[in-house]
Amino acid sequence: MIARRYPIILITILLCSYAAPTLDNLTLSEVENSSKTSSRSVACSADVCISEVLVNAYGAETGAVGQNDWTSGEWVELHNHGTSLVDLSTWALEDHYNRPLSMTTNHVVYPSSATNLEVAPGDFIVLARNGDGGSCGFCLKNSNGMVNLKDATGSLVHTISWTSSPTEGTSLVEDASDPAADWVESATLSPGEANQGGTPVGPTYFSGDIIISEVMADAFPSYDNASYPGGEWVEIFNQGNTVIDLTGYYISDAAGNIIEMDEDHLIGYSANSDSLLMSPGATRIVAVNGSTSSGVLNNAVEKLRVHWPNGTIGDEVNWTTNEPGFSLSRVTGSDAMFISAYPTINSTNMDRMQNLPTMATDLFITEYLPSTNTTGNFPNGKWIEITNNGTTTVDVAGYSITNGKGEILIFDPATMVFNQTHSGITEVNSGERRLVVMSNNFDLHDYYEHLVMHDNLGNVVDSAWHSNYFGDNVSMVRDYDAMGAAWLPSNWLTPGEPEPGIEPYVAVDIIFTEVLPDSFGSDTQSWPNGEWLELFNNDTTAVDLTGWKLKASNSRSFTIGAHNLPLQSDAIIQPGEIALIALNGTNSFYLKQSTDIITLTDANAGIVDSVGWNHSSENISLVAPGSSHAGYTTSNPAGVTGWVEPAWSTPGELNPVWPLYEESNELVLTEYMGWCDANGNNYGDWIEVYNNDSTSINLSRWRIDTDNQRFFITQLGQNNVQDQNLIAVNQTLSTVLNPGEYALISLPRSILMPIDVIKLYNPDGMTISAANSHGDGIDPNSCDSWISDDGENWFSAAYPTPGAANV
Numbered sequence: 001m002i003a004r005r006y007p008i009i010l011i012t013i014l015l016c017s018y019a020a021p022t023l024d025n026l027t028l029s030e031v032e033n034s035s036k037t038s039s040r041s042v043a044c045s046a047d048v049c050i051s052e053v054l055v056n057a058y059g060a061e062t063g064a065v066g067q068n069d070w071t072s073g074e075w076v077e078l079h080n081h082g083t084s085l086v087d088l089s090t091w092a093l094e095d096h097y098n099r100p101l102s103m104t105t106n107h108v109v110y111p112s113s114a115t116n117l118e119v120a121p122g123d124f125i126v127l128a129r130n131g132d133g134g135s136c137g138f139c140l141k142n143s144n145g146m147v148n149l150k151d152a153t154g155s156l157v158h159t160i161s162w163t164s165s166p167t168e169g170t171s172l173v174e175d176a177s178d179p180a181a182d183w184v185e186s187a188t189l190s191p192g193e194a195n196q197g198g199t200p201v202g203p204t205y206f207s208g209d210i211i212i213s214e215v216m217a218d219a220f221p222s223y224d225n226a227s228y229p230g231g232e233w234v235e236i237f238n239q240g241n242t243v244i245d246l247t248g249y250y251i252s253d254a255a256g257n258i259i260e261m262d263e264d265h266l267i268g269y270s271a272n273s274d275s276l277l278m279s280p281g282a283t284r285i286v287a288v289n290g291s292t293s294s295g296v297l298n299n300a301v302e303k304l305r306v307h308w309p310n311g312t313i314g315d316e317v318n319w320t321t322n323e324p325g326f327s328l329s330r331v332t333g334s335d336a337m338f339i340s341a342y343p344t345i346n347s348t349n350m351d352r353m354q355n356l357p358t359m360a361t362d363l364f365i366t367e368y369l370p371s372t373n374t375t376g377n378f379p380n381g382k383w384i385e386i387t388n389n390g391t392t393t394v395d396v397a398g399y400s401i402t403n404g405k406g407e408i409l410i411f412d413p414a415t416m417v418f419n420q421t422h423s424g425i426t427e428v429n430s431g432e433r434r435l436v437v438m439s440n441n442f443d444l445h446d447y448y449e450h451l452v453m454h455d456n457l458g459n460v461v462d463s464a465w466h467s468n469y470f471g472d473n474v475s476m477v478r479d480y481d482a483m484g485a486a487w488l489p490s491n492w493l494t495p496g497e498p499e500p501g502i503e504p505y506v507a508v509d510i511i512f513t514e515v516l517p518d519s520f521g522s523d524t525q526s527w528p529n530g531e532w533l534e535l536f537n538n539d540t541t542a543v544d545l546t547g548w549k550l551k552a553s554n555s556r557s558f559t560i561g562a563h564n565l566p567l568q569s570d571a572i573i574q575p576g577e578i579a580l581i582a583l584n585g586t587n588s589f590y591l592k593q594s595t596d597i598i599t600l601t602d603a604n605a606g607i608v609d610s611v612g613w614n615h616s617s618e619n620i621s622l623v624a625p626g627s628s629h630a631g632y633t634t635s636n637p638a639g640v641t642g643w644v645e646p647a648w649s650t651p652g653e654l655n656p657v658w659p660l661y662e663e664s665n666e667l668v669l670t671e672y673m674g675w676c677d678a679n680g681n682n683y684g685d686w687i688e689v690y691n692n693d694s695t696s697i698n699l700s701r702w703r704i705d706t707d708n709q710r711f712f713i714t715q716l717g718q719n720n721v722q723d724q725n726l727i728a729v730n731q732t733l734s735t736v737l738n739p740g741e742y743a744l745i746s747l748p749r750s751i752l753m754p755i756d757v758i759k760l761y762n763p764d765g766m767t768i769s770a771a772n773s774h775g776d777g778i779d780p781n782s783c784d785s786w787i788s789d790d791g792e793n794w795f796s797a798a799y800p801t802p803g804a805a806n807v
Contacts, residue, residue: 009444015505045178046081046157048091048119050149052186053160055140056172058123063410064131066109070189073171075109076101076147076192079120088117093127093138096145099129101138110192113173118575120440126191140518142166142772149392159676194660209240209313210249210306213283213330214349215317215337217297220325220405224297227290228267232297234259234286236306236347238278246276248309253285257296263289283346299324308743323448325405328388341450341463343406353450354484356463362390363399363428364462365453368477371446372583377437378417378495382444384436384451385495388428396455397426401436402801404449404465409442433496459466468614470596474553489598491610492553504607509539510573513623513655515598515611515643517591521620523524524590527566527582531591533598533650534580535571545579546571550589552596557718567652579766580652613642617710621649627659631712632765647712658701661763666693667702669760669769669791672804674752676783683783685747686717686727686804691737699743700735701763707750717746721802726784726801760791 004706053076057063063073076093080086093101101107108114110126119125129138132136143165149158162172162183166497172183173195186195214235236250238244246266251259261276263269267285269276278284290298298303299322303733306315319328319337328337329349341350350356351550358364367385373681374380384401399411399428399455409415413425417435428434438444444451447469463484466476470489476488490499514534522532533550543567550558558564563569566582573579580782583589591598595610613622615636622643625634628648635641646655671688687704702713716733720726727746737743754756760768769791787797798807 006337008222009404023545031407032154032257041161041174041180041182042159044149044158046083046088046090046151047082047148048078048149048151049158050076050160050172051079051124051146052077052173053140053147053183053188054191055145055162056166056168056170058169065128066112066130070191073128073131075126075191077110077126078119078149079124079194079302080121080217083121084634085118086122088125091117092148092150092154094150095138096141096147096521099138099789101129103127104131118397124192137789141790141792142203163486168753171786173559174459188527201353204420205307205313206338208240208306208308209238210244210246210278211237211239211315211330211579212304212306212317213237213249214299214340214344215304215328215342217302217319217328218299218322218324218326223290225290225292225533228287229345231290232288233267233345234304235283236278236286237283238280238392241280243280244278246278246284252305252307253303253688254303255298258380259286259288259296261286265289285345288579297397300508310559326448326450339519340404341452342402342404350452353463353465356452356484357460358437358463358483359389360459360461361455363388363394363396364453365401365464366433366474367450368444369473369475369493369495370444370449370466371469371474373470378435381415382438383495383623384444385433386428386436386453387433388430391430392426393423395424396434396456396563400453400454401442401445402454403442404451405445407442409436409439411436415439432566435495441537469595470597471553471592474595474597489506489595489597490553491597492551492555492606506602506604506608507510508543508602508608510543510545510600511599512607512611513578514599514621514646514650515613515622516621516649517590517596517613517616518593518620519617524583524585530585531589532557532580532581534578535573535600536578536654537575540575542574544572548600548608550581551599551601556589558583558586575798576651578654611643613644615642617645620645621651622646623655627655628764629655631701631703632764633710633760633761635701637710645712647711648714658692659761664691664693664697665762665766665768666691667697667699667737667760667762667768668692669704669758669771669788671785671787671797671801672752673783673785673800673802678725678783680727681723682749683725684727684749685752686751686802688747689737689743689745689760691739691741694739696739697737698735699737703761703763703765704745705759705761706752707757711745711747713745717744719744724800725803744803 041058051287054074057073058071065073065075089103093105103117105114107127107130108117108125109128109130110124121370129230146161148156151157160183166172166185171186171189173186175181175184212234216233219226219231229798231400246261249261259265263284267287301320303316303318305313308314316336317330317337322328323339327340327343329340330337333512337351341353343354344350363386365384366387368723369382372382396411401409409425415436416426423429448467449465451464452460455461464487467486473493475490475493476487479488480486480584510532513536516532517527521529543562543651548560560571560581564581564584565571565579567580586783593616595614597610599610600608602608616622623646624634625641625644629646630644633644663710668679668690669687671691672686676683704711713735715731716735717727717731718726718730718733728742730745757771761769769793772792785797785800786794788794801807
């Protein structure tokens, strides 16, 4: 029997996964190394040894490095701790695939301008690809990597290894407690110096009292370079006990952009020199303020620093995510930032949304509609529903809601929906629900929004927020099982009425098992074409589905009868059996191709089960996330959760349950083509894989993901002899790939982009390889392919070689 899934108020599967192995976030190395008892490092046996490596550079893996920036490319430092000079010109450095780095002076980056590879006793030498522009010969993996050093006789004298990916821009050094252990992150970069001595490489820090407290990194609706109060800005705070003169202070970002604290950027600056003085506990705003042709701050990953007048760094903050129009507030005692509840310029920062008061009084928010395709007065347009859970009437005049961009909605006669059933325009009676609509200065935003409700004294009494777009006319409701968490999409709109989920759930155990929201061609076709949903009787008794309904947003309702069940003669579903519901071309009920929630109710309107998704592809069904037939995936490639695509559709049949995958994982992505228009033809995409093991690998149910597409391998492709650009599916080819062989996977056109980031997963959803970003600044030509030796580092091929070794 399939484990029962209770659909708690709404379908939490849109934000959470079913209880199943969740392997999406595990890499192969993490899984394998969880049981390791020793590393692969081997203590050095020669006078010259590897002493430091940088394997996770900020720039390209083969980028140029040197005194100006030691984090822009990979490098290996060697140290001669012997008593004699050693010539390394006939030595060898090799990576995890035994690919050598040519020992020539153009690969020596320390000492600079080296004329040979001789290392004197006690000296260091640093070797790197140094922007040589070649394909990935010698390249270092970010995780599960290795470097070997061989002497002039070819003897292996030193091996170093690492398992976890180090912090970007941070080097690795030997574990002082165990030379045979994986190497560990260094406290500081020290190329050309002893690891525990010398002057640290990098900027100088000296903590100061001027710190960053809040940032607007992605202004909206204004442009990033707009004049203040629009545009990007940084709030600074004097945390000290003395007045500070800001003359000469400045702010820099990770790219080296500088914002001076001067007349162009320091808000409140004047000819009076006192305007540069900052009192203890005061805040000031430093803004782009229309001084550049574009913004300065990155919307995503960014580092921001406050500099003393002499250039020393006095404070630093970092962030990795942001939302348009939302500010970032500092985490107390940390250099991290979080998305603010709303901007608080020159005021005390608000706490995280998750920590704000919820339902602090009897008056609170119960439902809101952030996106709609209608305009005008209610029932059209967007709205917020509030309720009075107390025993006395509450006059909400002067109450307000502030959204994430700082816009304020005042509760007054202009925004309160009023009809003859209400005792007063701004009064909410005990047990009553009232609706508040938008004003000219306030709007709800669909993809991401914060709502903070204040009473007429300015106290925060409730909060609500969401972080995904669920489509037009889908309202948001509170997750009462996770107070403070992001709100959930409602099963259907209920303005002024109890929310879905307050109705009783029935005890009968009928569950959704598969759904097809986007059929081939027209969705309104009759079975066996068109849209369908599949149910499973997980109970011990037969159930008659006559009169049961499918319900969804936009007032969609579908009554189930025997004529909707094409695979059986009646509407009865026996224990352990499947019933397939065909929509058969109805126009009144339909499945959305993206962002939809369908609820199954019995003949008495009791909720039985729910299913939801955010993404679908033509003629590919959806199944529960975390199931083996879906490769244990819990989200679509873009990261949005909900039901996911299986390896293949099984309408009218139980979804397969697969045993754990125990075969080889030595499969390598070696070549792909993502755009080919030639000779008047628009060709499909293709990917080449290689079996790097000594045993066969069955490719069936292996999976390839791009940023926004997913593709399960179920059949292989083959070169067309007459047309080398055509890789067509050959259903007679076995999916079993022998050792040392290549296989081609034929994909529909536009599955891949000319420059794409590809991830390879085994049938259990473990990440086998993930491509690094590549092709920056390159404009690919049609029918060019990209090649790789490890599935991570990619380079433009001389010409495509599908099914053969790369060139």
